Amino acid sequence: xxxxxxxxxxxxxxxxxxxxxxxxxxxxxxxxxxxxxxxxxxxxxxxxxxxxxxxxxxxxxxxxxxxxxxxxxxxxxxxxxxxxxxxxxxxxxxxxxxxxxxxxxxxxxxxxxxxxxxxxxxxxxxxxxxxxxxxxxxxxxxxxxxxxxxxxxxxxxxxxxxxxxxxxxxxxxxxxxxxxxxxxxxxxxxxxxxxxxxxxxxxxxxxxxxxxxxxxxxxxxxxxxxxxxxxxxxxxxxxxxxxxxxxxxxxxxxxxxxxxxxxxxxxxxxxxxxxxxxxxxxxxxxxxxxxxxxxxxxxxxxxxxxxxxxxxxxxxxxxxxxxxxxxxxxxxxxxxxxxxxxxxxxxxxxxxx
Numbered sequence: 502x503x504x505x506x507x508x509x510x511x512x513x514x515x516x517x518x519x520x521x522x523x524x525x526x527x528x529x530x531x532x533x534x535x536x537x538x539x540x541x542x543x544x545x546x547x548x549x550x551x552x553x554x555x556x557x558x559x560x561x562x563x564x565x566x567x568x569x570x571x572x573x574x575x576x577x578x579x580x581x582x583x584x585x586x587x588x589x590x591x592x593x594x595x596x597x598x599x600x601x602x603x604x605x606x607x608x609x610x611x612x613x614x615x616x617x618x619x620x621x622x623x624x625x626x627x628x629x630x631x632x633x634x635x636x637x638x639x640x641x642x643x644x645x646x647x648x649x650x651x652x653x654x655x656x657x658x659x660x661x662x663x664x665x666x667x668x669x670x671x672x673x674x675x676x677x678x679x680x681x682x683x684x685x686x687x688x689x690x691x692x693x694x695x696x697x698x699x700x701x702x703x704x705x706x707x708x709x710x711x712x713x714x715x716x717x718x719x720x721x722x723x724x725x726x727x728x729x730x731x732x733x734x735x736x737x738x739x740x741x742x743x744x745x746x747x748x749x750x751x752x753x754x755x756x757x758x759x760x761x762x763x764x765x766x767x768x769x770x771x772x773x774x775x776x777x778x779x780x781x782x783x784x785x786x787x788x789x790x791x792x793x794x795x796x797x798x799x800x801x802x803x804x805x806x807x808x809x810x811x812x813x814x815x816x817x818x819x820x821x822x823x824x825x826x827x828x829x830x831x832x833x834x835x836x837x838x839x840x841x842x843x844x845x846x847x848x849x850x851x852x853x854x
Contacts, residue, residue, distance in 0.1 A: 529588030625742030768802035795821035
């Protein structure tokens with residue numbers, strides 16, 4: 502664990518916390534309230550919630566599993582995979598004494614025999630979002646936030662990768678343009694004359710990792726660059742998957758294989774909404790599969806007729822140890838879906854206790 506923990510206070514401005522996370526290259530910061538641990542500030546949660554640069558950190562706090570200094574590394578890995586949080590606070594006798602991350606664990610266990618004969622192709626995530634050159638920066642921000650990744654590939658009309666867009670650049674851009682933050686020396690400046698789509702923030706240089714590369718070598722590159730996930734390209738420069746540190750971490754759980762949940766979507770929806778649904782569910786896939794026994798989820802979107810302002814009704818049915826049926830309506834399909842998944846997780850947690 503890291504004993505010198507960088508923390509923030511619940512009353513601090515979110516803009517200050519973001520700057521600290523970017524400067525230190527960290528994605529999770531413990532939040533303190535009157536000196537006591539309250540929860541975590543997670544970098545990927547911020548884009549979905551932020552409205553003002555001066556909002557208090559307390560509006561973004563997420564509850565988190567905790568560890569003690571005597572807990573095993575295996576327990577830490579289990580909690581990270583179950584919660585999706587890759588930086589866990591270590592608390593002894595009510596006092597924050599450290600933080601342990603997937604970076605710390607993978608750096609320690611990089612010589613584990615499990616990596617000996619594996620290639621990147623053995624563990625890459627084949628289902629992943631991609632961006633086209635005309636896509637908006639807002640869409641990029643949503644997809645990265647939902648998938649807990651630092652960057653996404655941008656493809657041309659031939660399906661070839663022309664570059665990547667990174668969450669740090671997107672969030673800095675968003676704060677500067679929308680929230681009135683003054684740009685500093687470290688802020689990414691879009692080239693003059695370009696439209697403000699994903700191409701405004703493109704980086705054409707990114708880690709060159711191919712499917713045939715030895716997994717340990719790929720992991721060394723990711724740890725060196727401190728990136729949580731990166732795009733994998735084939736010999737023709739086409740994106741074939743995403744390599745995630747969290748997925749690599751799952752290899753260290755001997756005899757415990759993740760079982761994917763089948764997701765079906767029907768009704769009145771577009772591509773962006775379909776990506777959102779799958780990303781939201783896959784983000785909690787391990788917990789829903791293992792704790793709720795859920796094997797499949799169906800989502801149906803229905804537009805409510807006769808309303809001046811378009812409204813939608815969404816039904817979610819999860820099939821596992823027992824069927825869970827949920828339904829909600831509102832104006833924003835994205836918000837309805839987010840609430841339904843949160844309710845599903847809450848019901849599964851209740852069934853455990």
